[in-house]
Amino acid sequence: MGLYGIPTPKSIPAKTPEEAYDVAKNFGQDKLVIKAQVLAGGRGKGKFNNGFQGGVHMVDSPSQAQEIASKMIGSSLITKQTGSGGRICNAVMLAERRQPAHEYYVAVLNDRASQGVVLVASAQGGMNIEEVAAKDPTAIITTPIKFESGLSKAEAISVAQKLGFQDEKTQSAAADIFINLYKIFKEKDATQIEINPMALTTDGEVLCMDAKFGFDDNAEFRQNDIFELRDISQEEPSEVRAQKANLNFIKLDGSVGCLVNGAGLAMATMDVLSLHGGQPANFLDVGGGATPETVKEAFEILLEDPKVKSIFINIFGGIMRCDYIAEGVIKATKELNLKVPLVVRLKGTKEQEAKQYVLSDPQSFLGLKLFDRMIRESGLKIEAFDSLDEAAERASRLAD
Numbered sequence: 001m002g003l004y005g006i007p008t009p010k011s012i013p014a015k016t017p018e019e020a021y022d023v024a025k026n027f028g029q030d031k032l033v034i035k036a037q038v039l040a041g042g043r044g045k046g047k048f049n050n051g052f053q054g055g056v057h058m059v060d061s062p063s064q065a066q067e068i069a070s071k072m073i074g075s076s077l078i079t080k081q082t083g084s085g086g087r088i089c090n091a092v093m094l095a096e097r098r099q100p101a102h103e104y105y106v107a108v109l110n111d112r113a114s115q116g117v118v119l120v121a122s123a124q125g126g127m128n129i130e131e132v133a134a135k136d137p138t139a140i141i142t143t144p145i146k147f148e149s150g151l152s153k154a155e156a157i158s159v160a161q162k163l164g165f166q167d168e169k170t171q172s173a174a175a176d177i178f179i180n181l182y183k184i185f186k187e188k189d190a191t192q193i194e195i196n197p198m199a200l201t202t203d204g205e206v207l208c209m210d211a212k213f214g215f216d217d218n219a220e221f222r223q224n225d226i227f228e229l230r231d232i233s234q235e236e237p238s239e240v241r242a243q244k245a246n247l248n249f250i251k252l253d254g255s256v257g258c259l260v261n262g263a264g265l266a267m268a269t270m271d272v273l274s275l276h277g278g279q280p281a282n283f284l285d286v287g288g289g290a291t292p293e294t295v296k297e298a299f300e301i302l303l304e305d306p307k308v309k310s311i312f313i314n315i316f317g318g319i320m321r322c323d324y325i326a327e328g329v330i331k332a333t334k335e336l337n338l339k340v341p342l343v344v345r346l347k348g349t350k351e352q353e354a355k356q357y358v359l360s361d362p363q364s365f366l367g368l369k370l371f372d373r374m375i376r377e378s379g380l381k382i383e384a385f386d387s388l389d390e391a392a393e394r395a396s397r398l399a400d
Contacts, residue, residue: 001208004180007173008208011095013037020069023094024062031097032059036072038079038087039234041212046079048072049086055079058097065094083253087234098207103197104163105129106178106208108145108185110192117185119143119151119178123163125197150182151175165200173206174198188226189219217243238282238301245297247286254279255399257302257311257340259295261286269314272388278396281308295328299336310341310398312391333382341398342382345391 001008012027014020024032036043036055043055052071059065069092076086103126111118121141124132133140141162145151156175165171181193192214199209220227232240242249248263256278260266263285270280282305286298302308313329332338385391 001180001184001211004184006177006180006184006208007205008211009033009095009098011093013091013093014069015073015091017066017070017073020092020094021062021066024059024065027094027096029096030060032065033057033095033097034059034065034068034072035093035095036077036089037091037093038077038082038089039231040077040079040081040087042079042081043077046077046082046086048075048077048089050075055089059094068092090231090233098199098205098209099202100126100197100199100209101202102164102200103209104174104199105132106181106195106198108181108190108193111142111144114144117145117147117182119145119159119182121159121163121178125199129196145182147186150186151179153179165206170200170204170206177206177208189216189223190214191216238304242284242298242301245294245301247284247294247298247301249285249298249301250283251305252280252282253307254281255307255309256395257281257284257305257308259284259286259298259302259311259313261315265314265316269312269388269392272392273312273396276389276393276396278392278399281305292328292331296332296335299328299332299338303336303338303340308340309400310343310395312395313342313344313346314388314391315346329382341395343391343395343398344382344384345386345388346384347386 010027012023014023020034034057036046038055040046046055047053048055048071050071052075055072055077057068059068072089072092074089076088078084078086102123105120105122105125107120107129108117109120110116119142121143122129122132122139124136124139129140141159143151143155143159153175156178157171159178160171160174163174165174177195177198181195184190185193190213192212194212195208195210196212197209199207201207215223215226236251238251239249254273256273258266258269258273258280260269266283266285270283273280282302284298284302286294299311302311329342329344333342383394385394
């Protein structure tokens with residue numbers, strides 16, 4: 001943000017407790033804030049797996065900075081957004097302590113309703129914005145932004161006035177922040193920028209105190225400087241592996257592994273599983289360009305999760321060919337020695353070829369309905385269905 005002239009509190013990272021001591025010693029002032037650097041919100045109310053409470057603390061000396069850093073670095077911080085496993089803290093940030101007189105919420109994001117970019121702001125910052133919107137929708141100020149020209153200074157000042165900034169100096173300072181946030185959004189291919197809080201300090205400055213950025217993965221080829229900052233230690237390893245294989249994958253907490261083509265069908269599959277009492281272990285969209293090798297990779301990712309007790313493959317062949325999926329299924333069952341029960345539903349393009357391919361394989365399932373004796377003896381269990389409801393119900397029961 002500094003490159004775009006957006007004011008923030010001075011802050012310096014540290015990757016070891018000793019570095020934290022040196023940073024605090026040479027910072028130029030004693031009263032600092034130390035923040036755990038993990039990719040999750042709710043850090044202040046979080047708890048580390050070693051029992052230490054809170055990912056944000058006030059420090060008044062280098063030795064205190066070192067002590068707190070030693071409790072944060074190397075431990076996992078558990079917040080409302082991380083799940084029970086938490087996120088590993090590999091570094092801390094030491095920042096100057098600035099006292100806010102008032103806190104605001106500001107975001108730049110894509111808006112489905114207007115089919116464009118909007119500036120979202122509220123005078124009720126420093127808290128969960130979803131709760132603010134639910135309790136008092138009038139507290140949310142939404143301003144459409146022209147994609148090419150961005151916000152004009154007059155439009156930005158109007159938003160600042162609506163937020164309650166009283167004098168020309170602070171109105172102009174807030175307006176400049178809004179304008180420059182959109183410049184980042186457009187020039188860096190961002191999908192979301194969230195400042196919570198933006199603060200008017202007791203000494204009359206307007207600062208962005210905390211920020212969250214999201215960037216379009218498809219723009220990586222022209223935003224190398226941004227994507228080089230990626231810290232995969234803060235991400236789910238299975239999701240990182242899936243991304244390398246061009247699979248759309250999100251890990252969940254259930255026991256039914258899902259392999260589906262198309263985001264809409266994947267979400268519908270998860271809903272039908274839930275309807276029949278199952279809990280999806282993941283969202284996995286293999287897309288329209290999947291190959292047998294991709295399917296095998298998807299199986300490996302699913303099987304890395306010890307919670308997975310059954311796997312449900314639901315393919316509707318439009319662009320995706322069912323015979324490719326069938327070939328991948330057979331390849332995976334052979335090479336991975338699959339022991340987890342497998343439920344398959346293949347419909348659409350090359351469906352008959354897929355069934356013929358499966359039927360012709362001596363180690364595959366018979367007639368897409370019954371097990372071959374060799375499969376039963378090997379412990380491999382594959383069942384096929386034409387009905388989505390029946391397949392989802394069976395996959396759910398097998399995971400019990």
